[in-house]
Amino acid sequence: MKHSFTRRALGVTAAALVTLAVSSGPPAGAADTPYDVLVFSKTAGFRHDSIPAGIQMIRELGAANSFTVTATEDANQFSTTNLAQYETVVFLNTTGDVLNATQQGAFESYVRGGGGYVGIHSASDTEYDWPFYGELVGAYFASHPAIQQATVRVENRAHQATQHLSPAWTRTDEWYNYRSNVRSSARVLATLDESTYSGGSMGADHPHTWCKTVQSGRSFYTGSGHTQASYTETGFRSMILGGIRYAANRTKADCRPETGYTALYNGSTTGWSQAGPGSFTNSDGTLTSTGGMGMLWYSAKEFRSYSLKLDWRMPGDDNSGVIVGFPAGSDPNTALNQGHEVQIDATDTADKTTGAVYGFKAADIAARDAALNPPGEWNTFELLVEGERLQVFLNGVKVNDFTNTDPVRSLASGHIGIQNHGTGDDVSFRNIRIKELGGSVPRTGPITGPGGKCADVNGGSTADGTKIQLWTCDNSTKQQWTVNGNTLRAFNKCMNVAGGSTANGAQVQLSTCNGSGAQNWAPGANGSLVNSQSGKCLDANGASTANGTQLIIWTCHGGTNQRWTLP
Structure with missing residues (x-):
């Protein structure tokens, strides 16, 4: 997008999807070099x-x-x-x-x-x-x-x-x-x-x-x-x-093998919702933006750790983007204020051009230019999201590698959407598909949270009941957590809610793994970790980021003190 949502007034009434016939064909591209x-x-x-x-x-x-x-x-x-x-x-x-x-x-x-x-x-x-x-x-x-x-x-x-x-x-x-x-x-x-x-x-x-x-x-x-x-x-x-x-290398394509993807859009808009003005026409398995500035977002589910692929085409000097990692809601301002946009607009400045994480990190312009098909031809994005890291591939070529450090935003969990930027910015999308990467293979590393600090086992003790706290990340063994199924383990013991309590403020501690709900954690909205027994979120007590802050459970509210990035 050329302008952020916060710099242009929007209505927030959802617009209905319109189903129309597509145009007779794509615009003619420039002639190939002989x-x-x-x-x-x-x-x-x-x-x-x-x-x-x-x-x-x-x-x-x-x-x-x-x-x-x-x-x-x-x-x-x-x-x-x-x-x-x-x-x-x-x-x-x-x-x-x-x-x-x-x-x-x-x-x-x-x-x-x-x-x-x-x-x-x-x-x-x-x-x-x-x-x-x-x-x-x-x-x-x-x-x-x-x-x-x-x-x-x-x-x-x-x-x-x-x-x-x-x-x-x-x-x-x-x-x-x-x-x-x-x-x-x-x-x-x-x-x-x-x-x-x-x-x-x-x-x-x-x-x-x-x-x-x-x-x-x-x-x-x-x-x-x-x-x-x-x-x-x-x-x-x-x-x-x-x-x-x-x-002959006159047009680019992502010809890497592809398996295991689930279609989010391949003709049907089930699960999608329009936010803001404008809409998308839907014909021949193709969504085409019209009016705006708004967003069509996949409201049926939010995702964490995934490969998102989609095909897109611009007829000329047009503008759109793919937005990831934002919380549910009908206001597209929120999506851009709390998520990140991967831009589609080859003519803008380096940090706001195709492949850029809009306003945060420029694309590798040389790689982008070598991989980009011109207006009138289709291109393929892969957005690979792993924790707070976002890698952008254009037609199979990596053009950006970005790690989010903004505490207001989190790539670790959220929804995905495509932008309808405004009248005259006509961008089409096809075959939106996703592969979730969670799986059951154990992963080990730090759990980062508020203030960029880590979930830490106090003093490195292995005793049952040891406090789990917030502490400056130091890559020590007391900050190494293994995601194993629905459990989070350090020193081969589990992150546990003391006494199996479901009350707000119940302390989180280390304890021998016992398979109870007090030790089961699942990804929630906006980067949260939800305790399955209580339905409450892992929380840094009092929204403090000071070393030694006790981790607790609390009613989920989407605040920054409930956002966590797993290994």
């Missing part, structure tokens, strides 16, 4: 009659999109000197062993050094005995049923190869089964729905199109492209163009 593509279609096995149509399609794409095409079946083109002139190499329906050892070495060096690879259809039926090629293509061909119609499920609509597609894409082709599932090593862009055709053998997770990195190089593969008709289809042609542009 580049060169080598199309390789040598076969040592089955030969597809669609190869000429494929070459013609890529030539036409090149003529319209700033790249020249050299088509060859001469493996001698795979020399270090010759490959150096190309930004990417397309393996178009290759089959069998098509390169000798010297040529393989040249191509491997080319890719690992930053070159691009695009594999179409039977490119996965190629070079089975060359380990690097297996790594590059991602998965080898296993079998296929007869040509038939099927539905492709598009799960990543931010990549330039798939951003133009609907979530369900129905077409006719020859559908490959693969010898392995590529999901653990590549970003799957689309899968096959085996319930929509006969002969699939991979089950519910059948990757069909994907991208990945191989050291400094980039790889894109799709199983489509058997039939001659494929190469005349608008959707397929746009997909191949996006794959070529990615492999």
Whole structure:
């Protein structure tokens, strides 16, 4: 945002979500810097009659999109000197062993050094005995049923190869089964729905199109492209163009493997609420801001320790942001005063530009500029929140690493939201998803709280009933706590409410672990730790930050003396 909420008057009446049709398409992006593509279609096995149509399609794409095409079946083109002139190499329906050892070495060096690879259809039926090629293509061909119609499920609509597609894409082709599932090593862009055709053998997770990195190089593969008709289809042609542009490093994408995320928004706004004026249109699995200044926030749940990913696009010089770590409420002023905004606005100053933690820490501008797609193209954010640390990744590249030290704010727990900045600031969002990182694996370290001080076992004593207090952090063993399930342990004993009391002011002490509710603690609102037996919060007595302040339980109120960061 260009202006904080506190510098512009807002109404706080919630605005209803509006569902409208999206525009006919994204704004046209700037032309790519010209580049060169080598199309390789040598076969040592089955030969597809669609190869000429494929070459013609890529030539036409090149003529319209700033790249020249050299088509060859001469493996001698795979020399270090010759490959150096190309930004990417397309393996178009290759089959069998098509390169000798010297040529393989040249191509491997080319890719690992930053070159691009695009594999179409039977490119996965190629070079089975060359380990690097297996790594590059991602998965080898296993079998296929007869040509038939099927539905492709598009799960990543931010990549330039798939951003133009609907979530369900129905077409006719020859559908490959693969010898392995590529999901653990590549970003799957689309899968096959085996319930929509006969002969699939991979089950519910059948990757069909994907991208990945191989050291400094980039790889894109799709199983489509058997039939001659494929190469005349608008959707397929746009997909191949996006794959070529990615492999040639003309557009950026987060192609790291991705598993374990839960959708917060992928078409449905259930669980979301509008705060402040303006709204978001909701169409085609896309939220687009309108009016403002307001915020759409996920009110169904607050989060701590998570990876939040979302895709966003600006049509021009627009403005928005992603807000994290704020308490529940319908006033967006509170969200910015008690949370942090990761900015979306590439034209503002360093501490208020895309990737910046607004007003607190500038983005790494060189890294940001190298990772950022221009207006009209989709970008992907990952916001990795661990305690008070926030790392920002843009299209898979880290552009910011920020640790909150403001006692008024806490990243350790809170809600997430997206901003609608105002009229004319039209930013779109897709595929908002989250992976919570808590898990059951024990974590050990200090528990920091009010005044930046630590939960401390008085004198380092291991006796039952030892006072737990606030003290200057010193990294000593008496300040090392292990989060183990719902217990907080030091010296292999548990943080305990004295006598199992539920009264305000009951003291917190060290005691032998016994599994009682007095020793169970759970993350609460706004960075609090809630004792499960009493429903009350861990509290620094009297809101003091002095060394020796007794920790107690007290009715939860969201104050700074009830905010804690776990290891």
